[in-house]
Amino acid sequence: MTITDAVPTVAAVEVAGVSRVFPGRGKKAGVTALDDVSLTIAAGEFVSLIGPSGCGKSTLLRLIADLDSATSGAVSVFGKTARQARIDQDYGIVFQSAGLLPWRSVTANIELPLALHGVAKADRSARVSELIELVGLSEFASSYPEQLSGGMQQRVAIARALAERPSLLLMDEPFGALDEMTRERMQAELVRICAETGAAVVFVTHSIPEAVFLSDRVVVMSPRPGRIREIVDINLGESRGEMLREESAFFAGVTAVREALHGAPPVGTGARGVDLR
Amino acid sequence: MTWATTRRIAAPLLLGVIVLVVWELAVQLGDIKPYLLPAPSAIGKQLELALPVLWKATLATGANALIGLLVGAIIAIVVALLASRLHFLDELVAPVVAAIAVVPIVALAPILTNMFGATSETPRRVIVAIVVFVPIFVNTLRGLRQVLPVHTDLMRAYAASNWQITRTVTLPGALPFVFTGFNIASSLAVISAIVAEYFGGLQNGLGSRITSAAANSAYPRAWAYVFGAIVLGVVFYAATLALEKISSRRHA
Numbered sequence: 001m002t003i004t005d006a007v008p009t010v011a012a013v014e015v016a017g018v019s020r021v022f023p024g025r026g027k028k029a030g031v032t033a034l035d036d037v038s039l040t041i042a043a044g045e046f047v048s049l050i051g052p053s054g055c056g057k058s059t060l061l062r063l064i065a066d067l068d069s070a071t072s073g074a075v076s077v078f079g080k081t082a083r084q085a086r087i088d089q090d091y092g093i094v095f096q097s098a099g100l101l102p103w104r105s106v107t108a109n110i111e112l113p114l115a116l117h118g119v120a121k122a123d124r125s126a127r128v129s130e131l132i133e134l135v136g137l138s139e140f141a142s143s144y145p146e147q148l149s150g151g152m153q154q155r156v157a158i159a160r161a162l163a164e165r166p167s168l169l170l171m172d173e174p175f176g177a178l179d180e181m182t183r184e185r186m187q188a189e190l191v192r193i194c195a196e197t198g199a200a201v202v203f204v205t206h207s208i209p210e211a212v213f214l215s216d217r218v219v220v221m222s223p224r225p226g227r228i229r230e231i232v233d234i235n236l237g238e239s240r241g242e243m244l245r246e247e248s249a250f251f252a253g254v255t256a257v258r259e260a261l262h263g264a265p266p267v268g269t270g271a272r273g274v275d276l277r
Numbered sequence: 278m279t280w281a282t283t284r285r286i287a288a289p290l291l292l293g294v295i296v297l298v299v300w301e302l303a304v305q306l307g308d309i310k311p312y313l314l315p316a317p318s319a320i321g322k323q324l325e326l327a328l329p330v331l332w333k334a335t336l337a338t339g340a341n342a343l344i345g346l347l348v349g350a351i352i353a354i355v356v357a358l359l360a361s362r363l364h365f366l367d368e369l370v371a372p373v374v375a376a377i378a379v380v381p382i383v384a385l386a387p388i389l390t391n392m393f394g395a396t397s398e399t400p401r402r403v404i405v406a407i408v409v410f411v412p413i414f415v416n417t418l419r420g421l422r423q424v425l426p427v428h429t430d431l432m433r434a435y436a437a438s439n440w441q442i443t444r445t446v447t448l449p450g451a452l453p454f455v456f457t458g459f460n461i462a463s464s465l466a467v468i469s470a471i472v473a474e475y476f477g478g479l480q481n482g483l484g485s486r487i488t489s490a491a492a493n494s495a496y497p498r499a500w501a502y503v504f505g506a507i508v509l510g511v512v513f514y515a516a517t518l519a520l521e522k523i524s525s526r527r528h529a
Contacts, residue, residue: 116437
């Protein structure tokens, strides 16, 4: 399935009144990870979920991926149930740890979803070399994960997630474990890859600049119980180069998201307590 | 050959030679009786004399150990796979394995020999299979439980079947653990194959040769068969070690 086939009128993700309660054990009370959350993500849209620990952003992503089930409410992906979308392989997913199989080479790791779903060998190797090129790892095709840096491993994981040309990419803090320099480079690459593939992205992060740099919309969440506090529109245009990070529109976005996170304009100098990553 | 590898090989050889010389001198000069400790030269002579028989006995015992090891390993791996998948089976099997782990070969061998008849190799192979089952089962099961949550999530996201998960994630991840079990089991297989022969049955293996030589006060001959047993054990251990090396090179 290619992107051009996708019907643009169907939302990529539709979350309607979803709650997720993790039941308590014995006398311990249960934890409400998500409380009545509703969110619509359009096809091709880049949406970040941001918030402090325990706000349910990862839980929301796992519900969309059908790795977990909602206690109440409905999640649909391209008009289907989340479960059906998972079975149909409508999304690609990237976790915080690359999760590569250490006994498989870079090529074999990227090939994994294709091999599992019975894609012919010739088509598989053609697609894999395309993807390796896309993430700039051509020299490392036959390397093993332990021989790669964290950033390179994460690029392999992204290539693997893109293998079946999904129209939806789910990313759970994919750059969370990377150093600052690598992180900014990976963000720029992700912007490029998204432009090339046209996939919708749900991106979980706890970095404000990262969310602003990447997203069309930033969903700001608050914890206990996990709720959507505010959705901030970011209009930074299509071409997002490195210079963008120094433009006033970018800073305006960062300020808007930060204020939404803190619930009110911060008092004092404003620079304190800001996650500048 | 570099100096380092020469030294690596030469050092233990030299130690062996020194031990043999000291042993020989101690027996000769100290006038130690052969039933206490025969001289290496006497054992060497018996080795030479008994070589054809020793070779056959080593093959007979080796075959029992190998067959028992393979059968025990296959059963252990299959049961571990099932136990890792089915919770009730895991709970069912755990006490049984604990019981098997403490079964003394000494108690089992005469009973099995009666069961299968004195002219059968089967009781020995069964004993070896029982003995090797425990270390391979325990290690394999531990390996199968090492699956990272991120891999579980990933395979679920791929809507992979149970068999696909086992084949692509669980089994390859458990492989180093399986080999650890194998390493322990390989020496156990040889030891138990020899000990199993102490309790009657066919007189064709190393164990029965050792007991009959000792019963005839032919101590140097008994020692010659012990030497055969050592060689057999080393061969088994080295073979599993080589297997592990090959598989880890393919994966690493």
